[in-house]
Amino acid sequence: xxxxxxxxxxxxxxxxxxxxxxxxxxxxxxxxxxxxxxxxxxxxxxxxxxxxxxxxxxxxxxxxxxxxxxxxxxxxxxxxxxxxxxxxxxxxxxxxxxxxxxxxxxxxxxxxxxxxxxxxxxxxxxxxxxxxxxxxxxxxxxxxxxxxxxxxxxxxxxxxxxxxxxxxxxxxxxxxxxxxxxxxxxxxxxxxxxxxxxxxxxxxxxxxxxxxxxxxxxxxxxxxxxxxxxxxxxxxxxxxxxxxxxxxxxxxxxxxxxxxxxxxxxxxxxxxxxxxxxxxxxxxxxxxxxxxxxxxxxxxxxxxxxxxxxxxxxxxxxxxxxxxxxxxxxxxxxxxxxxxxxxxxxxxxxxxxxxxxx
Amino acid sequence: xxxxxxxxxxxxxxxxxxxxxxxxxxxxxxxxxxxxxxxxxxxxxxxxxxxxxxxxxxxxxxxxxxxxxxxxxxxxxxxxxxxxxxxxxxxxxxxxxxxxxxxxxxxxxxxxxxxxxxxxxxxxxxxxxxxxxxxxxxxxxxxxxxxxxxxxxxxxxxxxxxxxxxxxxxxxxxxxxxxxxxxxxxxxxxxxxxxxxxxxxxxxxxxxxxxxxxxxxxxxxxxxxxxxxxxxxxxxxxxxxxxxxxxxxxxxxxxxxxxxxxxxxxxxxxxxxxxxxxxxxxxxxxxxxxxxxxxxxxxxxxxxxxxxxxxxxxxxxxxxxxxxxxxx
Numbered sequence: 001x002x003x004x005x006x007x008x009x010x011x012x013x014x015x016x017x018x019x020x021x022x023x024x025x026x027x028x029x030x031x032x033x034x035x036x037x038x039x040x041x042x043x044x045x046x047x048x049x050x051x052x053x054x055x056x057x058x059x060x061x062x063x064x065x066x067x068x069x070x071x072x073x074x075x076x077x078x079x080x081x082x083x084x085x086x087x088x089x090x091x092x093x094x095x096x097x098x099x100x101x102x103x104x105x106x107x108x109x110x111x112x113x114x115x116x117x118x119x120x121x122x123x124x125x126x127x128x129x130x131x132x133x134x135x136x137x138x139x140x141x142x143x144x145x146x147x148x149x150x151x152x153x154x155x156x157x158x159x160x161x162x163x164x165x166x167x168x169x170x171x172x173x174x175x176x177x178x179x180x181x182x183x184x185x186x187x188x189x190x191x192x193x194x195x196x197x198x199x200x201x202x203x204x205x206x207x208x209x210x211x212x213x214x215x216x217x218x219x220x221x222x223x224x225x226x227x228x229x230x231x232x233x234x235x236x237x238x239x240x241x242x243x244x245x246x247x248x249x250x251x252x253x254x255x256x257x258x259x260x261x262x263x264x265x266x267x268x269x270x271x272x273x274x275x276x277x278x279x280x281x282x283x284x285x286x287x288x289x290x291x292x293x294x295x296x297x298x299x300x301x302x303x304x305x306x307x308x309x310x311x312x313x314x315x316x317x318x319x320x321x322x323x324x325x326x327x328x329x330x331x332x333x334x335x336x337x338x339x340x341x342x343x344x345x346x347x348x349x350x351x352x353x354x355x356x357x358x
Numbered sequence: 359x360x361x362x363x364x365x366x367x368x369x370x371x372x373x374x375x376x377x378x379x380x381x382x383x384x385x386x387x388x389x390x391x392x393x394x395x396x397x398x399x400x401x402x403x404x405x406x407x408x409x410x411x412x413x414x415x416x417x418x419x420x421x422x423x424x425x426x427x428x429x430x431x432x433x434x435x436x437x438x439x440x441x442x443x444x445x446x447x448x449x450x451x452x453x454x455x456x457x458x459x460x461x462x463x464x465x466x467x468x469x470x471x472x473x474x475x476x477x478x479x480x481x482x483x484x485x486x487x488x489x490x491x492x493x494x495x496x497x498x499x500x501x502x503x504x505x506x507x508x509x510x511x512x513x514x515x516x517x518x519x520x521x522x523x524x525x526x527x528x529x530x531x532x533x534x535x536x537x538x539x540x541x542x543x544x545x546x547x548x549x550x551x552x553x554x555x556x557x558x559x560x561x562x563x564x565x566x567x568x569x570x571x572x573x574x575x576x577x578x579x580x581x582x583x584x585x586x587x588x589x590x591x592x593x594x595x596x597x598x599x600x601x602x603x604x605x606x607x608x609x610x611x612x613x614x615x616x617x618x619x620x621x622x623x624x625x626x627x628x629x630x631x632x633x634x635x636x637x638x639x640x641x642x643x644x645x646x647x648x649x650x651x652x653x654x655x656x657x658x659x660x661x662x663x664x665x666x667x668x669x670x671x672x673x674x675x676x677x678x679x680x681x682x683x684x685x686x
Contacts, residue, residue, distance in 0.1 A: 076475060076478075124667060124670065127671050127674050128670045128671070129674075130474065130475065131397050131475075131478065132621055132676075134478070135617045135618065135620070135621050135663070135666070136621070136663070138614065138617060138618075138663050139618075139660060139663030139664050142659050142660035142663055143660040143663070143664060145659075146656060146657070146659050146660050149656075267614070271482065271486075274479070274482070275482075275483075278479055310428075312428040313424075313428060316424060316428055316494070319490045319493040319494045320494070322486050322487070322489050322490025322493070323486075323487055323490030323491055323494065325490075326483045326484060326485070326487025326488070326489070326490060328483075329480070329482070329483030329486065330480055330484060330487065333469065333472075333476055333479060333480045333483065334469060334480075337472070337476060
């Protein structure tokens with residue numbers, strides 16, 4: 001009844017090519033934005049912010065980044081953890097070197113630095129493809145983590161080898177460091193998520209995104225119809241790196257506060273983000289959010305059920321998490337290779353016809 | 359001869375031995391990839407699982423004891439027997455064959471004709487699943503694996519080299535044993551694929567699935583067979599690595615070490631896996647020895663990948679891989 005194109009007339013080209021052409025979708029989107037910006041910050045407490053909302057928002061950015069590279073452009077990357085580390089460390093260096101400049105700018109700058117690094121590691125993609133490329137990105141993962149461990153300049157010669165974010169304010173509100181309020185953390189992440197979501201959505205439905213998808217579907221055919229593979233692939237790497245860098249910077253600066261690189265940005269992180277986009281749906285911005293929410297909520301849920309509810313030891317719950325996460329990934333690949341996003345798409349199809357069956 | 363040169367030679371020999379172990383893991387990858395086009399990321403976890411099962415059966419652990427205790431409030435952990443290594447190995451092989459059948463029946467049968475990258479991701483899921491199951495079944499503590507493989511310095515080699523160069527080389531008996539094992543394994547595998555009916559069927563499937571089907575080869579059977587063989591190879595690799603450094607989670611990370619080996623050697627070539635393993639083994643040990651101290655050490659973590667990456671830029675199909683021909 002509600003979800004219809006009927007009666008929704010576009011009177012200009014701008015109206016015709018808007019992101020959400022169906023009125024109900026548009027209002028839902030505005031509604032979510034209003035709730036996220038104006039309602040949640042007043043109610044959020046420490047547990048909700050630190051255990052669920054902030055990691056969800058940050059992983060969403062990382063998942064969007066990887067989805068652009070893997071889901072839209074078809075270049076499988078296992079280096080996400082290492083690339084996030086680049087974002088985190090450049091954020092740290094910028095923060096400590098230029099304390100007078102707003103950290104919002106620093107976050108964007110660390111995104112740009114990461115984009116440059118990722119593009120560099122994306123260069124081999126012009127020669128090698130598929131699995132070979134996936135393994136090649138592991139080189140980036142291990143090399144970057146090793147480098148941040150071994151070169152003292154990156155962690156400002158601190159004795160522990162860890163990096164910790166100093167206290168910085170935006171408009172007089174503390175946003176990094178140990179004294180940050182839960183809502184401030186949430187709000188900073190939310191701003192970047194909204195920004196990244198809008199950019200990604202518009203890039204992927206524009207000509208750049210179409211070129212990426214052409215490369216993904218078959219790169220030789222794409223080259224023949226006039227897509228420059230060099231530009232398309234490297235731009236995907238760069239844009240993906242920008243998002244992943246922002247995610248890394250926020251993960252270190254706002255979420256954790258202090259970071260040890262092998263622990264926070266190891267290979268497990270790469271796989272975790274990859275799982276998010278598989279479960280959420282390859283080649284879908286909504287899927288990145290859904291996958292991130294799923295992977296963040298799953299361990300919290302399992303812990304609450306098994307440890308809190310049944311009183312089992314924590315290590316058992318951790319092992320069960322592996323079994324369930326692995327099983328779900330296999331299940332999704334078999335039953336719904338396009339992930340949660342596809343379920344959402346099907347639901348919308350049904351909703352359009354409801355209450356009629358055809 | 360100068361000392362540095364002798365040290366380098368010793369390092370190189372040890373690298374060769376380590377390379378053999380990498381090859382063992384890489385071999386499992388190549389077998390499955392050739393026969394079914396599946397790039398099996400779970401190979402390392404399979405090695406871990408096989409080694410865990412071997413230890414568990416040998417020491418008479420009760421599977422899922424931890425879980426059962428948590429659910430029913432009991433306190434059980436052991437059956438109270440100690441089997442000889444030989445019997446335990448036979449049981450483990452049976453478990454691995456059962457595992458192969460389950461994987462084939464419940465996962466890959468449903469994923470026939472999917473894109474290779476989807477299959478690859480399914481094996482990542484399988485790796486996570488198996489890791490969790492392994493820990494649930496046998497517990498996640500570090501276990502000692504002792505199946506009677508000789509360990510410690512080989513004194514004959516030390517004595518020989520001492521008499522010849524005035525400096526005794528340190529070479530572990532375990533590594534020598536592993537090398538012999540690898541040679542035997544490769545010989546048996548090559549013999550199997552060249553001279554038996556099943557082996558010929560296996561090569562036919564590797565060549566062309568549809569053509570193999572049309573001459574009456576059962577794909578399902580071949581895939582179970584090849585996963586079983588990979589399981590046995592994983593058992594060998596897991597046993598050797600487990601005897602070397604204990605059965606623990608880090609064992610599954612050898613899969614990551616095997617990846618650059620595969621890239622160097624090519625995904626479809628058994629000799630490639632061996633040669634690639636040796637190159638990586640020698641390369642990373644020598645690099646660590648010669649260059650490592652200058653740039654902070656622990657270069658073994660990434661050297662193999664960077665070497666493979668640089669190599670691939672010049673030869674995208676690896677050393678022995680089939681030529682990549684792309685058509686629209």
